[in-house]
Amino acid sequence: MIGVTGATGNLGRLVITSLKEKGATEKIVAIARSPEKGADLGVEVRRGDYDEPASLVQALQGVETLLLISGSEVGKRTPQHRNVINAAVEAGVSHLVYTSLLGAEHSTLSLADEHRETEQLIKDSGMTYTLLRNGWYTENYLALVDGALAGGALLGAAGDGQIASATRADFAEAASVVLLEDTHKGKVYELAGDESYTLTEFAAELSKQVGKEIPYKDMSEAEYISVLVSVGLPEGLAQVIAGGDVGASKGELFDDSKQLSSLIGRPTTSLSEAMRAALAESA
Ligand SMILES: NC(=O)c1ccc[n+]([C@@H]2O[C@H](COP(=O)([O-])OP(=O)(O)OC[C@H]3O[C@@H](n4cnc5c(N)ncnc54)[C@H](OP(=O)(O)O)[C@@H]3O)[C@@H](O)[C@H]2O)c1
Structure with a gap:
């Protein structure tokens, strides 16, 4: 069982x-x-x-x-x-x-x-x-899309940090592989997407997909927390989100070991594919 x-x-x-x-x-x-x-x-x-x-x-x-x-x-x-x-x-x-x-x-x-x-x-x-x-779920950043479209800019505090996120479905598939196969005992897997992006590149992809210029606006951690709190997020959650961005700026959301795609036996879902699906769902 x-x-x-x-x-x-x-x-x-x-x-x-x-x-x-x-x-x-x-x-x-x-x-x-x-x-x-x-x-x-x-x-x-x-x-x-x-x-x-x-x-x-x-x-x-x-x-x-x-x-x-x-x-x-x-x-x-x-x-x-x-x-x-x-x-x-x-x-x-x-x-x-x-x-x-x-x-x-x-x-x-x-x-x-x-x-x-x-x-x-x-x-x-x-x-x-x-x-x-x-690693970080791609969905964490896709959740910011509505706000970015409404406000005309993507806000964050990740600087030029490379983010190798993957979709929840890709992480879930890796978990199911590990649960069903006997060969993963004692192993420690660092799991991340095959591709990485900066938030500037995320905003550029969003701009391309919606046909409207949505720039990335980088801010300090404190500034970003206060923006998130001002739109109704609890302080603790705002700190976690902004803290994730600061981690990203230091390279902590980056990994290029490709262990996730190796576990699931296919490339991970790209940002553009995940974004297209999310935009179609919210349309
Ligand atoms: N890698 C990332 O980017 C990232 C982002 C967010 C979270 N996470 C972590 O990954 C986990 C899974 O992500 P997710 O998106 O599936 O989060 P989620 O949708 O919030 O699911 C969390 C699950 O934990 C259950 N849970 C919480 N407290 C519990 C308790 N006291 N007893 C039993 N079950 C409890 C929840 O039960 P209910 O269904 O009853 O609420 C829910 O099923 C999160 O809980 C968090 O630790 C990772």
């Missing part, structure tokens, strides 16, 4: 779709804090909340391989992930796959500490493991 936590989230849903496409439907246990949200997944759904150890031990009964999708509550994740790892050991899970952060070992992003701590807990747990150090 293959367990997938965060199964009702964006990435989790795509992992389950990919596992089903590979013929593993009967082996999947989707784990969600609100199982009713997973009614449409078409696989067994069990309740497991990162904050409730007993629910996790129950949910993991019979699971041999577990994908722990990192939680979304920044600041609470180390104890939450510890709960999942301890429950996995108690329930007899033998192999744990974790969605970490690109370059987690040395990353200066504020998000990196929780990933480093989780990686250490996994290494200390005695289970075999695979670490999927995921």
Whole structure:
């Protein structure tokens, strides 16, 4: 049995779709804090909340391989992930796959500490493991497109940093490959898109696709945070987004190892393709 936590989230849903496409439907246990949200997944759904150890031990009964999708509550994740790892050991899970952060070992992003701590807990747990150090989702930047079109400029704080993002679907497919094949035990993968771009290049691609000049306007981290807060984002989220850009400016969202395309056996989805699909969807 293959367990997938965060199964009702964006990435989790795509992992389950990919596992089903590979013929593993009967082996999947989707784990969600609100199982009713997973009614449409078409696989067994069990309740497991990162904050409730007993629910996790129950949910993991019979699971041999577990994908722990990192939680979304920044600041609470180390104890939450510890709960999942301890429950996995108690329930007899033998192999744990974790969605970490690109370059987690040395990353200066504020998000990196929780990933480093989780990686250490996994290494200390005695289970075999695979670490999927995921780079930035292309969707993180595509989410800025509407605002850029409305405001006439793409705003950010990434300078000339190269961003080797990949779509969630590509990261999800890599996870499903690792969950289904036996050859990835003990491996640490740095996962990123085959191509990279600066935000100036992102804005140029957007301008080309919408037929209107949308320049990139680079600003300081503090300025960018205040713009994000002024349009209604919570301060914490604004700090994470702007912090990601500052990381990008230092090269922390860049990787050219092509381990993602190698895992999925095809080139990663290009920025232009992902942007075209996103624009078509929002039209
Ligand atoms: N690489 C990147 O660019 C990037 C960007 C954003 C996030 N991330 C990380 O990657 C993860 C997956 O991304 P995503 O886009 O799928 O995020 P997402 O859509 O927010 O999904 C997060 C999942 O975690 C579940 N979750 C949160 N707290 C939980 C708890 N206490 N107990 C059980 N489940 C809990 C959520 O459950 P519900 O469905 O009930 O909400 C959801 O299914 C995120 O959680 C975050 O750690 C990476």
